[in-house]
Amino acid sequence: MDQTVTHADTPVHRGRKYAQVLAGARQVFLSDGFEGASVDEIARVAGVSKATLYKYFPDKRILxxxxxxxxxxxxxxxxxxxxxxxxxxxxxxxxxxxxxxxxxxxxxxxxxxxxxxxxxxxxxxxxxxxxxxxxxxxxxxxxxxxxxxxxxxxxxxxxxxxxxxxxxxxxxxxxxxxxxxxxxxxxxxxxxxxxxxxxxxxxxxxxxx
Known part of the structure; x- marks a missing residue:
């Protein structure tokens, strides 16, 4: 079931691929740090499109x-x-x-x-x-x-x-x-x-x- 949670004023959508995106982001952040982690690389490691990633997390800080x-x-x-x-x-x-x-x-x-x-x-x-x-x-x-x-x-x-x-x-x-x-x-x-x-x-x- 889809859910939406909020960080400050930014909503985070929790749907079918939420855990998949999170796992990919975890791997990239640990490898490259916050500044070095690119949205392209997170999407690639997570196995999702950039559009899907932004659907769940509209901002890298929120991710x-x-x-x-x-x-x-x-x-x-x-x-x-x-x-x-x-x-x-x-x-x-x-x-x-x-x-x-x-x-x-x-x-x-x-x-x-x-x-x-x-x-x-x-x-x-x-x-x-x-x-x-x-x-x-x-x-x-x-x-x-x-x-x-x-x-x-x-x-x-x-x-x-x-x-x-x-x-x-x-x-x-x-x-x-x-x-x-x-x-x-x-x-x-x-x-x-x-x-x-x-x-x-x-x-x-x-x-x-």
Whole structure:
């Protein structure tokens, strides 16, 4: 069934080839960046005509934002839906931290972050879209969990959103900056475990009951 969604004042048509166009755009954006990605190449990779592409996405920025929204929402849902939030905080935080750090250190997470930073001055809406569909969603989900855990007497947190930000920063310690600036080219599962386990320990030392 066809649907139309709106980004700012620009409608986005969701029809039969929407997912096909999105998949092609994702591939090209990751390969060529935002500025280097041409509409011709996106249409070619997606296997659609330019007329079809423009039917779904009348502006390249809208297409990029939709790619980011789609992937970030998928990752956020996969992360939080797979976690039993009634489990002990150490378990919930460990699983959440692993999902979070694993995603932001993927090729997709790194490339999208770099594109948004590179284009932030000319197209600030790209950065806002990334933040609102990815980090902000995760932040809100974690903050809501903190409220539930506090009500059960498992955590003692006064500011849930601040604590969510603090936990996220703890989970990025060392490896995020090194990966972003090319000091290292990948983060292993072992390293993710090490960083997240330490983050959980520090967080619970401050907020555990």
């Amino acid at each position: 990029f934002i939709e790619v980011v929204n789609s992937e970030c929402q998928r990752q956020a849902s996969a992360a939080m839906d797979s976690i039993d939030k009634t489990a002990p905080p150490r378990e919930v935080l460990g699983q959440t931290g692993r999902h979070f750090l694993s995603f932001i250190t993927t090729e997709f997470g790194q490339r999208i972050f770099r594109i948004c930073v590179a284009e932030a001055e000319r197209f600030p809406e790209l950065g806002r879209a990334f933040y609102e569909s990815g980090p902000a969603v995760m932040r809100q989900e974690i903050a809501e969990y903190f409220g539930e855990a506090r009500a059960r007497g498992e955590l003692r947190i006064a500011d849930d959103l601040l604590a969510a930000d603090q936990f996220g920063e703890l989970c990025k310690a060392q490896v995020w900056m090194q990966l972003t600036f090319g000091v290292i080219d990948r983060v292993s599962a072992t390293e993710i475990d090490r960083v997240v386990d330490s983050a959980v320990e520090v967080f619970l030392a401050r907020y555990g009951t």
